[in-house]
Amino acid sequence: MQHAAPSGDTAKADNDAKMRRYWQRNLRYMVVLLGIWFVAGYVLSIFFVNQLNAIHLGGFPLGFWFAQQGSIYIFVLLILAYFILMDRLDKEFDVHE
Template sequence: MSDQKHATAYWKENLKYLLILLSIWFLCSYGAGILFVDQLNAIKLGGFPLGFWFAQQGSMYVFVILIFVYVRLMNKLDKKYGFDND
């Protein structure tokens, strides 16, 4: 595989991961915090409505978790395409 095709395949897979992870974050922050808040408020978490919790705390927690997931995925992707320094 040529270097250009190799880099293109790497970048396409990277963008796929980014789109998936950002979609998850969008659904958790905008979807759960704004769009589906009325349905989620019927559920309580720690004494607070779940929709309120997602709007105030949940989306930040999900974002931090997705950062760690992205790092792990990128480490695997780097090894797959030979871009790791180890």
């Protein structure tokens, strides 16, 4: 004969599953945003610099711009995107302050 789990155990299991989903989404956000940063910071500014230098932005070759300024701007935008995504995620999972 099986006994039903006390409601406290069920609530804890539900909360654990909810927090696991929360962290999975958080990690997915981080992987995607860091992937974008890697592409902007390394792939575009190092590996494709010669191809990008054929295009000019504000009088400077685009490859130079990505290496010197673009990756920094993109990083700041990614921080903003992460803030917005996590604010929404926190509210969705009711873990906001």
